Amino acid sequence: MDRRKFIKGAVSSLAVLALSGCDQTIEEFLQNHFLEMSKDDMEAARNRLIKQYREKFGMDFKLGMEPALPEVLYSYGLDLSRCIGCRRCVSACVQENNQSRKPQIEWIRVLRMKNGSLDLEESEHYYEAEMVPKEGYYTIPIQCQQCENPPCVKVCPTKATWQEPDGIVVVDYNWCIGCRYCMAACPYWARRFNFAEPSIPKDEINPNIHYLGNRPRMRGVVEKCTFCIQRTRKGRYPACVEACPVGARKFGNILDPESEISKVIETKRVFRLKAELNTQPRFYYFFSI
Amino acid sequence: MKSTWGVIATSTAEKEGAMIRYPSTIMGVFLLLVLCIAPKGMAETAGNDKPDKQGAEAAQEYSVPPPLVYQSLYPCQACHRRDTRGVSSQLEKESGFLGKYIRKPDPQPRILIKMHRNINLNHAEWMWCLNCHDTDERNYLRLITGEKISFEKSYRLCGQCHGSIFRDWKIGIHGRRVGNWKGKKLYLLCSHCHDPHSPQFRKLPAEDPPRSPNYGRWGVIEHEQE
Amino acid sequence: MQNKSTAGFILQLKHFLVQSVIRLVKGPPIYYAWLTFLLALIGCGFYGFSFQFTHGLDITGMTDQVSWGLYISNFTFLVGVAAAAVLLIIPAYVYDFGPIKEITILGELLAVCAIIMCMMFVTIDVGRPERVWHLMPFVGTPNFPSSILGWDVLVLNGYLFINLFVSIYLLATIYLGKEVNYRFILPFIFLSIPWAVSIHTVTAYLYNGLGARPFWNSAILAPFCSGPALCIIIFQLVRKFTNFHVSDKALFKIAEMICIAMGINLLLLSAEVFKELYTDSLHKAPIIYLFAGLHGHTGLVKWIWTALIFNVLSFFIFLIPKTRKNFITLNIGCILIVIGVWIEKGMGLVIPGFIPTPLGEIWEYTPRLYESLITMGIWALGIFIYTLALKIAIPIETGEMKALESEAPPGELETSGSSLKGGV
Numbered sequence: 001m002d003r004r005k006f007i008k009g010a011v012s013s014l015a016v017l018a019l020s021g022c023d024q025t026i027e028e029f030l031q032n033h034f035l036e037m038s039k040d041d042m043e044a045a046r047n048r049l050i051k052q053y054r055e056k057f058g059m060d061f062k063l064g065m066e067p068a069l070p071e072v073l074y075s076y077g078l079d080l081s082r083c084i085g086c087r088r089c090v091s092a093c094v095q096e097n098n099q100s101r102k103p104q105i106e107w108i109r110v111l112r113m114k115n116g117s118l119d120l121e122e123s124e125h126y127y128e129a130e131m132v133p134k135e136g137y138y139t140i141p142i143q144c145q146q147c148e149n150p151p152c153v154k155v156c157p158t159k160a161t162w163q164e165p166d167g168i169v170v171v172d173y174n175w176c177i178g179c180r181y182c183m184a185a186c187p188y189w190a191r192r193f194n195f196a197e198p199s200i201p202k203d204e205i206n207p208n209i210h211y212l213g214n215r216p217r218m219r220g221v222v223e224k225c226t227f228c229i230q231r232t233r234k235g236r237y238p239a240c241v242e243a244c245p246v247g248a249r250k251f252g253n254i255l256d257p258e259s260e261i262s263k264v265i266e267t268k269r270v271f272r273l274k275a276e277l278n279t280q281p282r283f284y285y286f287f288s289i
Numbered sequence: 290m291k292s293t294w295g296v297i298a299t300s301t302a303e304k305e306g307a308m309i310r311y312p313s314t315i316m317g318v319f320l321l322l323v324l325c326i327a328p329k330g331m332a333e334t335a336g337n338d339k340p341d342k343q344g345a346e347a348a349q350e351y352s353v354p355p356p357l358v359y360q361s362l363y364p365c366q367a368c369h370r371r372d373t374r375g376v377s378s379q380l381e382k383e384s385g386f387l388g389k390y391i392r393k394p395d396p397q398p399r400i401l402i403k404m405h406r407n408i409n410l411n412h413a414e415w416m417w418c419l420n421c422h423d424t425d426e427r428n429y430l431r432l433i434t435g436e437k438i439s440f441e442k443s444y445r446l447c448g449q450c451h452g453s454i455f456r457d458w459k460i461g462i463h464g465r466r467v468g469n470w471k472g473k474k475l476y477l478l479c480s481h482c483h484d485p486h487s488p489q490f491r492k493l494p495a496e497d498p499p500r501s502p503n504y505g506r507w508g509v510i511e512h513e514q515e
Numbered sequence: 516m517q518n519k520s521t522a523g524f525i526l527q528l529k530h531f532l533v534q535s536v537i538r539l540v541k542g543p544p545i546y547y548a549w550l551t552f553l554l555a556l557i558g559c560g561f562y563g564f565s566f567q568f569t570h571g572l573d574i575t576g577m578t579d580q581v582s583w584g585l586y587i588s589n590f591t592f593l594v595g596v597a598a599a600a601v602l603l604i605i606p607a608y609v610y611d612f613g614p615i616k617e618i619t620i621l622g623e624l625l626a627v628c629a630i631i632m633c634m635m636f637v638t639i640d641v642g643r644p645e646r647v648w649h650l651m652p653f654v655g656t657p658n659f660p661s662s663i664l665g666w667d668v669l670v671l672n673g674y675l676f677i678n679l680f681v682s683i684y685l686l687a688t689i690y691l692g693k694e695v696n697y698r699f700i701l702p703f704i705f706l707s708i709p710w711a712v713s714i715h716t717v718t719a720y721l722y723n724g725l726g727a728r729p730f731w732n733s734a735i736l737a738p739f740c741s742g743p744a745l746c747i748i749i750f751q752l753v754r755k756f757t758n759f760h761v762s763d764k765a766l767f768k769i770a771e772m773i774c775i776a777m778g779i780n781l782l783l784l785s786a787e788v789f790k791e792l793y794t795d796s797l798h799k800a801p802i803i804y805l806f807a808g809l810h811g812h813t814g815l816v817k818w819i820w821t822a823l824i825f826n827v828l829s830f831f832i833f834l835i836p837k838t839r840k841n842f843i844t845l846n847i848g849c850i851l852i853v854i855g856v857w858i859e860k861g862m863g864l865v866i867p868g869f870i871p872t873p874l875g876e877i878w879e880y881t882p883r884l885y886e887s888l889i890t891m892g893i894w895a896l897g898i899f900i901y902t903l904a905l906k907i908a909i910p911i912e913t914g915e916m917k918a919l920e921s922e923a924p925p926g927e928l929e930t931s932g933s934s935l936k937g938g939v
Binding site: 029033036103109111119120121122123125142151154155156157158159160175176177179180181183184186187188189192193194195196197219220221222274277 | 570571572573575577578579582583637640641642643644645646647649650655656657658661662663664665668721722724725726727728797800868869871872873874875876
């Protein structure tokens, strides 16, 4: 650890110059990987972030760092026979998770497909905001599938993205170097990159944040769906589940046999996207009727 | 989604016109049967607000928010008074001028032309009011067995026909979920989302499509696509 | 004794430095013009980079849809160039082909410069370059052995050091007028052969191992060849501008090897195209996009056909002895092959992997001004370094630049040699 500190000191002094043109403070620059932080480090990081956000957005944030709940493994179900493709989940997700409005970042993409086809290449991503459902079409919302065998985690060169004990794949935005290898590896196109400084109107900020989830991000890092870690670790449903007007979205603890998701798997025929890639998504699509 | 309930004006008196829209003979017979049984079942429970009949289903409690009807027309018996059946009419006692309008409920299926005209009945073809609403005690709904149930338990009524969906609803698969995945499940009644008189969802306007990948990017002139 | 040798070493070092500086500064007008030209491009690149550093990768044409672009394409191409040094080493040392042996150092220096360019391309492609230390062992948390990018960092650095070490060792011995101790250096030279294979194999694995991208999910991704063609052009230039002797025989030999490599490349490419088209599964979409365009998007079609025509033409130019041994056609062939491979193994390899996206969206990537400037700047910087390196290496090889005649103590070479060895 001492050697580490020493080398870090050396690196840091070299970096101060480089940083002057950059948006990072020296504390932030030297901050450790989240999983290697001590209690004090975490407290320091929390205070620094809260202060930084107050300066930037003029409000007090509630920054959580809750660890995974014991005996919990999240899974998600999406009822394709109910989904109408209204994109309410997308906007709820953007609101809840402080996604950049300009440039636009959306973690959920709703694809519209012709009845009878499951060819993603034939899907419409940019269908108009008309009345839905549209006859002759069905829709599939796609977001991070929280794979059990995540290719994105495997390829990350710095371990900046990993799988938590409750199954959520998270990103440490302060550790990601922005190489975008995970984006190339993701078969579900679930990761987004902050090409520019993200911008969110102050009155649309959600101040209830989690370190590994919806805290405001910086330029040059990758982000993704975290099953609303800031909500789910407090026992709440993700925002997309609550927003869905037709109740197509199911969420719960798969280790609990009484949970909705366990019941979905027990009583419905489910499938997982691109099962042939053996990514083992924790995201199940099913048809209730 | 707030349901598509029409706002129904509360009125002081009622009077219904006659005519049924879907005069299906079989269903007519069926309805008559139901109506014949009704007084018996009613007699059993009349006059008390005892909980529903025992049984696994009835005993099972699902915590639901108050039915939407509680915010609008309820209590139904403000108008549909039991005493209009001649037990002891408050109105008659007061011998108000409305007394002459008071009639016994007419069990004949028909289109309502005076009251509840904003209810667009678009459920199954053969359905009409008294398939679900109790004839004599309008604060209650009525199962096919004749059992009276409160509006809080309306899922049992819906579940009579929609059995597989009822099964899904009970285990949390059917229906919108809000609140906590952990701890006690919060249920919504069928009627919180579906208008029971016209249960099919209406179309919704979709929200805006994603912007072009260049939206908000440096030095790119965004051509608005309309 | 110790003091004396240290003093002698310092004297030698001083002599060397002074001589090098003089050689770097002095030159014919065309040398100055060349350096000024390169410096101007480097300046443009640096300006572009400072802009990117403050604005983020926003200024590039990359998007979430096509998340790697010109930078990674050039990186990929340059890995191939770097690995090409091996095509000089094999005939020179394995088959003991004299004419090429003399010029391997130039090839190795080319590899060194190519690797430096590779590293620059990767660094500027990263969203937060100041955090690159997270990749390093001890200070950072390298995801080793799971991440192929971690492996790539390892093999590229290893290759850089082997080539740097071998070329410096050889130059130092020649400079000091000693016999090359082949028993010492040959293992390193031979090590560089599989290592060269490893750099483009691992780089290919970067793409290859991604199930999400069917276009790259192919075992024939590994071989690339264009470095030797660059070598032929460079050697002719060297021959023209310096006294350094490069025999025609050596050049023709290299051309023969290019011919074989290009033949293999075309064969494998056709195998891949056949596999995709005959199978006719949904996975063929990227290859259709590349060669014919998809749903009206034809951004890469003209490029890949240009590349293909160039590659086939150059293959025949190198195949037919008459054209191979004619310098005009030979040089045309070399230029064709460099351009052809740059397109095919650069943009033609990286971009179609992203089109269509895993969700079937088609978004066409076009490089934008600043990233093109930065790319040119890095190329110019690499060539600049190579020019300077040749400016010192060639006089040493030709014997124009030598150590002080005065008694170089016998221990001298060993000390410098072992210190270099320590560096590896």
